[in-house]
Amino acid sequence: MLSGLPGRYAAARVITEVFQPPIVVAVMMVLSPAGTPGFPGTLWYGVIAAVFTCVVPFLVLVALVRAGKVSDHHVSDRRQRGPVLALSLVIVLVGLGVLALLRAPASVIAMVLALVGGIVLLALVSLVWKISGHAAAITSAAVSFMFLFGPEWWPALLLVPVVVWSRLVLRAHTAAQLAAGAVLGGAVIVGLWRGLLGWLG
Template sequence: MSGPWRTVASVLTEAFQPPIVVTALLLISPAIEPGFPGTMGFGLLGALFVCVLPLAYVLVMIRLGRITDHHVSDRRQRPPLLWLALISVLAGVGVLQLIGGPMSVSVMIIALLGGIAVLAVVSAFWKMSGHASAIAAAAVITVLMFGPAWLPLLVIVPAVGWSRVVLRAHTLGQVVAGSLFGGTVIAGLWWLLREWML
């Protein structure tokens, strides 16, 4: 596909790439505890470890010629990045605990940690869509946090999945698998952790 539809797909892919989606999710994560929105800074701190530092690593590796692009399209290049992201995420949880940050932010990070761990293992064999996983998890978690009024947000999930297929970054199966994984496993893990830890 070419022309205006490909442009739309490119915009969707860039606007809803995992670091952006996960940062937004971490910023709203303290909303389930008292003190929000004043506690959004803790979500921003979490995003530093979960999104900014791994993305900075990707950009450095691109400059060095070891990673092809910021979406890490080559499946073989994904496992080292995902393992580094795991380490960064664990460090983020540790820092938040040390400074007494809201438990809701740590709950979100731990749920994302579980997702990153599974993606790291799967990426060694198959290129499940990280875009689809992130947007599906974010949409479902947002609905669980704020209620049915946010259900229209779920429309973004197939839109982002469509963009990945149109751009030939993933097959339909990889997008569907990513969406199901994010919307059920990551969101489900967040729900269980919230019930257990808060």
């Protein structure tokens, strides 16, 4: 119960849950059609992307936690991250196939492909080091929103230190793991998205 925790730990727990990767990435996916003409009429493509990249993988993860196969829904045990990310990747690839058949906008396809790249990198790094998925997700979202809607969305970047603080308080990651996650999200994943969007567009 949060009521039994000191104030900062309770706040950190709430922030960690509200801004966990499945939620943050789902918002990114829903808004990803804004990167190509037709938005908001194309919003439903983003919803489909969110279902396959976030909702279904998260439901599978919850099932694994309840079955005792995974420690918790944040996959705190680094050794469990590879198999979980691999399973998520399969689900995301199925979703990518569905989106391709539906002729989804280039920005949606590019975003899903960039996420695939991010999942692969997270899985590989997680074999030896507990890089932060929270930091990667919130940073990629904040930077993506600036590209999608303009520089006036810069306040979204303020969420990055907030989420990083929460993970430090909860001792879920070291500062180095959080910094690496932020670089992966803000530079690598967004860079992949922008590059793929230019190629597909």
